[in-house]
Amino acid sequence: MNEFIEAQVALGWEQNLRSSYDVVIVGGGGHGMSTAYHLATRHGITDVAVLERGYIGSGNSGRNTTIIRANYGIPEAVRFYQRSVDLYSRLEEETGRWIMHDRKGLLWLVHGTPGTRNERARSIVNQAFGADTVYVTPEEVGEICPEVDMNAGGGEYRVTGGSYSPHAATARHDRVVWALAEGAMKRGVHVHQRTAVTGLLKDGDRVTGVMTDRGPVTAGVTVSAVGGHVSTLAAMAGVRLPIRTHPLQAFVTNHYARTFRPIVASAEMGFYVSQTPRGEMLLGAGIDSQPSYSYRSSYEFLSHCSLPAVTLLPFLRDLTVLRQWTGVCDMSVDMSPIMGYTGVDGFLVTTGWGTWGFKGIPAGGEQMAELIATDRTPELIAPFSLNRFKEDRLMFDPGSTGTTH
Template sequence: MPYRLLKYALHKDHPEPRMFRAPERLKEEYDAVIIGGGGHGLGAAYYLAKEHGITSVAVLEKGYIGGGGTGRNTAIVRSNYLTPEGARFYQESVDLFRDLSREFNFNLFYSERGHFTLAHSPASLNTQRWRAEVNKHLGIDSEVVDRAFIKKTVPEIDLDAGGHQAPIYGALYHPPGAIARHDAVAWGYARGADQRGAEIHQQTAVTGVEVRDGEVAGVHTDKGFIKTRKVLSAVAGWTTSITRMVGLRTPLVIHPLQALVTEPLKPWLNSIVVSASLHLYMSQSSRGELVAGASLDPYELISMRSTLDFAEGMSAGMLDLFPFLGDVKILRQWAGLCDMTPDFSPIMGTTPIKGFYIDAGWGTWGFKATPVSGKTMAWTMANDHDHELIKAFNLSRFGRFQLVGEKGAASVGH
């Protein structure tokens, strides 16, 4: 037992302070306002303070911190992207993630499990090879593996999908693929940002963004007006509501993404398994639950309702790969919101409105980008131009017909 836990046994009272302050009211003015108290927004606040000395920052969260995509995703982290732009960006994220528990002194349960993207056709295997080759070129640990390797690593898998689906031809294997305690990422950034001076205002909704002569002048909230010259929108599924406030048009459409967990089980699945053909990704949490998700819901919706179709489809896919799970029970399903772009890559950085920065278009990859987007957006806000790692993701790429080719990577990108 780690000595660190000793202090609890030795104290009569619980020896832990508040993780972050709850400021009574908003100040009149901040150097920067961040809309959205998820991992991305809190991360930006953290790095603004830590790396750029900008501490007069308010994070405005209409609900509670980490209550959006941060707390609703299936907590997978990886960097085996198809494009060099994407892979470099996510590799930086993985590097940051690995050290985050130590940096926060808060255990995020960052657990490297190895990540399989199964290919159910030769064409899909080609795409996986493409990803592997790009990854290797950039020094990222990725390899196409054959059926025997998959079977050896995940002996429980039925490589022929019970004959219900096309068999598995091989997979892209990415050893650094990890899962983490997603809520804790938001809490860690919140605590770190707070300790460095940023203010976190929960239950504070933004009602408008004041733009004068093409420049940001302030933010209207349900608790009053704030003067500021820099605003970051980091609200994922609610981005279109914010961009409407500043009159910015984007390609974003919002789709729900659903997930479910089973009852807890003793550990048996050590890898993260993804099948694009079966619309399934799955891992086993440290608590023992199987956590599984699918691709986006097939139509636009800004609501987090659950559907039975999802639970049925997910169950079918789980049984196709792991036929012995029939008697395991699904405990709960839920949904989050994803803001999708046409090229499956984020929209990040500066916008035509001076002082208005956007961190959006996260689709289904927002969680794994949390540290790097926080870091690069903070840099971008501090320097008022796009960080090198996110140049390719600027909103202007659509006007220039310079899309990022991540879409080729398949429909399920977990």
């Protein structure tokens, strides 16, 4: 796809890989770039290098389904993601770049009493902690999205209500990465593509930089913003993570000629759908059950995901599948992100972004930048430290990931 990148975004590539930086960020995806961007813009820290093995945004940042929402089930997560929702809505103004941010609203359908109870509870928690989710009746579901077959084809998944989050939005994933990259680069941050990190430099237990296929680079702080391959990097630092890597697939159909406004999801039936700005219907579902680093897509996924989708939204039957793809996701044990210190000096992580990383890009980067600049964990992300597993305070919130796990 050619969106005339160079004409639209002034990315100033730096050719010279210096031998030393204050901060080295491994991984040029959304979270890596956002951390660099916020270091430069909020804290004036520009002696920063972002090292990317492929091209920027080529990992999970380029493979997700671009949904931005804060309708989580636990207070800590609602507050964090609402911060991200707010930052996203200001990102175009702040960067001067059009990221195609579109506030669509998200309809989360339920099919029976347990789901109803869940979504009522979610609405209350959301409202208490700053997100505008409300519980909706079947009639209101019909008003928000007339395309939904409330009888679900006459089967057992009759729609009994749902929750609605007006704040939910989508944005163009590439443009988010590019806008952040441009903002960081024009303030002096180096972004090095095609630069693979092959090892870590250590002084005793302390991480003092990275070894790359272009030579060693020392760093005051090394940050892993790696996606599915994070365990391999962390192991080099002697850090073990509560992360298992699973593939996640998604697909788009051909162009649907009418406007489909909201994002619609059913966690019980296991799919979610939205319309891209080009008119394609974008569908996703749960992760593949096997832990794996394979980018292989499967027919089984297409059928598992399509069946509930065409049951609830019958118009999808007339569309055909255009493209299907796979990313490998760093799934944390409690389905919440892990940000901050690792117990190894000089080595920080922002990981555990699993299938929910895109929505966290602005706030994740902002908070990581503050942590790096002040050497103190900001209050907003303190609950998401790696230490929580040792301290037995998990942020267990699988019902809010929008997919089945």
